Amino acid sequence: METHPPLRVVALLNVLAGSVDGRPGEEIRDTVRSAFAARGISCEVEGLSGGKLADAASQALEKAKRNEVDAIIAGGGDGTIHTVAGVLAGTGVPLGILPLGTLNHFAKDLGIPMDLDGAVDVVAAAHGVNVDVGDVNGIIFINNSSIGVYPYMVLDRERLRRRAGLRKWTAMVIAGLHMVRVFPVRRLRVRAEGWVEPCRTPCLFVGNNKYTLSLTAPRKRERLDAGELWFYIVKHQTRLSLLWFTLRSLLGLADSERDLHTFGAKQADIAARERKKRVAVALDGEVAFLRPPLHYRIRAGELLVYAPIPTEP
Numbered sequence: 001m002e003t004h005p006p007l008r009v010v011a012l013l014n015v016l017a018g019s020v021d022g023r024p025g026e027e028i029r030d031t032v033r034s035a036f037a038a039r040g041i042s043c044e045v046e047g048l049s050g051g052k053l054a055d056a057a058s059q060a061l062e063k064a065k066r067n068e069v070d071a072i073i074a075g076g077g078d079g080t081i082h083t084v085a086g087v088l089a090g091t092g093v094p095l096g097i098l099p100l101g102t103l104n105h106f107a108k109d110l111g112i113p114m115d116l117d118g119a120v121d122v123v124a125a126a127h128g129v130n131v132d133v134g135d136v137n138g139i140i141f142i143n144n145s146s147i148g149v150y151p152y153m154v155l156d157r158e159r160l161r162r163r164a165g166l167r168k169w170t171a172m173v174i175a176g177l178h179m180v181r182v183f184p185v186r187r188l189r190v191r192a193e194g195w196v197e198p199c200r201t202p203c204l205f206v207g208n209n210k211y212t213l214s215l216t217a218p219r220k221r222e223r224l225d226a227g228e229l230w231f232y233i234v235k236h237q238t239r240l241s242l243l244w245f246t247l248r249s250l251l252g253l254a255d256s257e258r259d260l261h262t263f264g265a266k267q268a269d270i271a272a273r274e275r276k277k278r279v280a281v282a283l284d285g286e287v288a289f290l291r292p293p294l295h296y297r298i299r300a301g302e303l304l305v306y307a308p309i310p311t312e313p
Contacts, residue, residue, distance in 0.1 A: 007126060008042045008069045009096065010060040012084060014076030015047045032075060032098065035116055039124040044069070053080060057087035064093045071306065073123060077101015078143055082284035086140045089133050089302045096123040096306045102168065106142045106284075109221045110307045127309045130301035131224040134208040137290050140299065141208060141283040147270065147294070148186045148203035148234075151280035151287045192231070192268035199261070205232040206296055210264065227300040231268060233261040267297035 011032055029045045036043035048056055053074075060072045074084035075098035088095050098119045099107035110131075113119055133140045160166050160174055188204060190197050207230040209221050271293040272279050278289040 006040050006042055007071065007124065009036065009044070009071045009073050009123065010063065010069050011036070011043050011045045011073040011075055011096075011098070012053060012056050012060065012080075013045065013047045013098070013100070014049070014053060014074075014080040016049055031116070032120075035120045036123075039120060041120075041124060043073075053083045054087060057084045061087055061091060061093060064091075070094070071096050071123070071126070073098060075100045078103060078105055078284045079286050081106050082140075082142050082286065085133065085142050085303055088304075089140050089299065092304055094126070094128050094304045094306055109224060110305065112308065122308055123306050125306070125309055127307060128304050129225070129307045131303050131305055132208055132227060132301060133299050133303050134206065134229055134296065135299050136206075136281060136283070136294050136296050139283060139288060139290075142303070143208060143284050144211075144282075145206045145284075145296070146203060146282045147188070147279060148201060150203055150205075151282040154282055154285065154287050155280070187273035189271045189273055190231070190233070190268060191271075192263065192265040198273065199233055201234050203234045204270065205234070206230070207232065208298070225301060227298055228264045228266060229268070229296055229298050230264045231262065235259060235261065267295070270294040270296065 013028055013032060015028060026047075029047050033043055033045045046056055053076075057072065057074075060069065063069045064072065071094040072084065072088060073096035074081050077099075078101060080101065081095075081097060085095060096119075097107050097110070097112055098116060099112060099114055100116075104114065107114070107119070112122055133142055134145060135141075136145055156174075157168070161168065166174070185200055185202050186204070188199050188201065190199060190204075207221070209224055209226050209228060210230045211232070212220050212222065277291065279292050279294065281288050281290050281294065
């Protein structure tokens with residue numbers, strides 16, 4: 001019977017992630033270290049704040065290149081996974097995921113269990129699959145990117161959290177009400193695979209692969225390896241109708257024909273018709289200010305992740 005050497009990993013934990021916030025950092029590290037040790041995995045655990053994750057991931061990647069570790073594990077929410085995936089995409093070094101955030105969309109779409117033991121079991125099985133990532137102006141995203149209302153809601157949310165000490169969801173609701181009052185509408189020009197279309201929209205959303213918009217699976221992707229970006233352009237609406245659309249979207253009741261213009265493409269260029277040096281762009285819940293035009297493209301199969309072994313039908 002063929003035997004394999006014990007798996008060696010570096011686990012990078014965002015100590016400010018949703019499900020670990022408030023717990024002592026050493027307690028989190030000990031819990032994760034013990035979970036890996038119980039499965040015979042050699043694990044070096046680092047507890048970090050979000051601002052230090054990229055550097056730590058780069059250092060861990062160098063260890064993988066020297067064959068000192070076999071995989072890099074990211075523990076946190078989608079923002080954490082986004083940061084580490086941005087370092088690993090295209091390298092062939094496996095990414096393991098511990099879903100310790102609030103929503104964990106990427107982990108859920110991969111089928112990774114939401115409990116720590118189940119997620120560590122997936123890493124221990126070391127079943128690697130190649131999935132796509134999106135790219136805008138050289139920055140990757142694992143879930144989605146957006147222009148318009150949402151980036152400014154995120155910025156307002158973080159401002160409220162810093163100044164008033166509000167919890168994430170409370171701050172987001174208040175930020176949403178602020179945006180409804182301001183109601184920004186962007187004038188964009190979208191060029192994709194042979195056609196050009198001007199549009200006025202409060203929000204343009206780009207998915208790494210296609211999202212479902214149904215009650216049974218709102219904002220879920222059936223595949224992460226179809227090799228295509230999906231664009232969802234919200235049609236120009238009044239403040240009240242936009243608020244109603246947002247509520248229906250959260251419930252999976254959006255009408256794609258009435259509310260949205262949607263299409264799939266491997267790449268697209270988006271230009272702001274207003275003269276702006278930089279555009280606020282949301283990427284997996286984080287915000288970057290990028291110089292237009294925005295060049296979106298799919299990077300098919302460039303991220304190697306540990307995912308559950310498929311069961312026989």
